[in-house]
Amino acid sequence: AQKITQTQPGMFVQEKEAVTLDCTYDTSDQSYGLFWYKQPSSGEMIFLIYQGSYDEQNATEGRYSLNFQKARKSANLVISASQLGDSAMYFCAMREGRSSYKLIFGSGTRLLVRP
Amino acid sequence: DAGVTQSPTHLIKTRGQQVTLRCSPISGHKSVSWYQQVLGQGPQFIFQYYEKEERGRGNFPDRFSARQFPNYSSELNVNALLLGDSALYLCASSLNMVGGGTEAFFGQGTRLTVV
Numbered sequence: 001a002q003k004i005t006q007t008q009p010g011m012f013v014q015e016k017e018a019v020t021l022d023c024t025y026d027t028s029d030q031s032y033g034l035f036w037y038k039q040p041s042s043g044e045m046i047f048l049i050y051q052g053s054y055d056e057q058n059a060t061e062g063r064y065s066l067n068f069q070k071a072r073k074s075a076n077l078v079i080s081a082s083q084l085g086d087s088a089m090y091f092c093a094m095r096e097g098r099s100s101y102k103l104i105f106g107s108g109t110r111l112l113v114r115p
Numbered sequence: 116d117a118g119v120t121q122s123p124t125h126l127i128k129t130r131g132q133q134v135t136l137r138c139s140p141i142s143g144h145k146s147v148s149w150y151q152q153v154l155g156q157g158p159q160f161i162f163q164y165y166e167k168e169e170r171g172r173g174n175f176p177d178r179f180s181a182r183q184f185p186n187y188s189s190e191l192n193v194n195a196l197l198l199g200d201s202a203l204y205l206c207a208s209s210l211n212m213v214g215g216g217t218e219a220f221f222g223q224g225t226r227l228t229v230v
Contacts, residue, residue, distance in 0.1 A: 044224065106157050
């Protein structure tokens with residue numbers, strides 16, 4: 001069965017420093033997509049970054065980059081130059097298969113950025 | 116452009132009652148998915164609708180039902196509410212049934228409390 005594991009329930013980072021949020025996944029599909037979402041206290045899930053299983057390069061979006069290690073089945077999110085507004089819950093998710101847009105989410109990591 | 120809108124934002128219901136949650140997708144998006152997010156957990160997939168047909172269903176009891184209208188808006192209905200149905204209900208909008216990349220956009224959710 002497909003599964004996403006986030007082993008860090010909470011993380012602290014100093015403002016302006018970089019932080020890595022861990023995500024490992026399990027799937028038998030060859031084609032899949034990996035996503036990271038940010039969820040502030042307001043509840044909305046904000047898309048951050050996407051990595052396709054066949055993408056050869058690691059995805060980057062501004063201060064966000066995804067460290068994709070296919071053999072290890074890991075898709076860690078790296079946030080560079082942390083800002084106070086980065087404090088939120090972060091969820092790793094995987095798209096299941098080709099026939100639907102079902103996303104499987106991990107349990108999330110709460111990030112707190114210290115001034 | 117308006118994003119995904121959900122109504123109401125908050126709702127309090129009594130055990131045994133029925134509730135209807137509404138979602139309007141981004142203009143032009145034909146797929147709507149529903150997720151339940153219990154406090155402290157990641158979202159769990161409930162339904163996906165595309166072109167007014169159910170295309171996917173998660174592991175939820177028959178008390179949960181949904182439909183999609185010709186304008187692609189959607190309603191999620193939950194009958195015979197239980198305390199355990201208390202959660203944030205998220206709606207996600209995507210252009211196609213099978214998406215890739217950045218195509219899943221979430222609303223701010225409806226926070227349902229069952230007392």
